[in-house]
């Protein structure tokens with residue numbers, strides 16, 4: 007996002023809408039008139055300021071973003087759909103649609119690392135740090151996640167070099183693994199957590215079994231790990247759409 011200096015009158019009305027806090031007051035060199043300026047390196051192209059329709063002079067402008075800058079908008083603007091997954095925002099549905107997608111089968115868990123949030127955001131080099139600590143464990147990176155499509159080398163977890171400096175509002179590294187492997191994956195994430203230059207949270211995603219047990223919960227208790235439960239409840243409107251899918 008940019009502010010057209012020929013149009014900005016420095017009213018500041020756009021600033022409160024920016025979730026990254028990257029719109030600042032500045033001064034013209036001549037005349038001393040106050041204007042606003044966007045720190046384009048911190049801006050994630052979410053377009054919240056534009057959609058707020060707060061600018062009285064139409065000074066906010068979103069120029070077409072070329073690669074690799076274009077990844078900012080696709081991960082941060084909830085109105086843009088990822089071409090890989092057809093899902094907007096972070097581009098993944100995780101367990102929300104599991105009753106029709108069956109991504110998380112019995113005996114498997116999803117382990118995800120969520121990076122960034124409003125104000126902080128996340129650079130994609132932090133996502134690479136997570137990928138690189140998980141890749142040697144030969145885990146399966148979720149194909150229906152747009153970050154996975156940015157991998158240059160799934161065997162090492164290296165991302166495409168040109169996206170590493172790009173900043174997004176948030177993103178999520180997703181893996182699916184047999185529950186027996188969950189503890190070692192969580193241990194690996196513990197090791198990398200201190201290297202992440204943003205907020206970093208770990209999700210352990212599990213279906214509830216037919217007998218209402220949650221094996222992942224038992225594993226967390228055995229491992230003496232702290233956790234906060236969060237349920238996504240499907241009410242049975244969906245029907246499994248994968249032919250021949252096992253449980």
Ligand code: SF4
Pocket residue numbers: 007023024025026027028029044048049050051052053054055056
């Ligand atoms: S596009 Fe988003 S991050 Fe960039 S200045 Fe506007 S509100 Fe802030």
Ligand code: SF4
Pocket residue numbers: 009013014015016017018019020021041042060061062063064065066
């Ligand atoms: S709302 Fe428009 S005129 Fe006011 S500071 Fe922002 S860009 Fe400038």
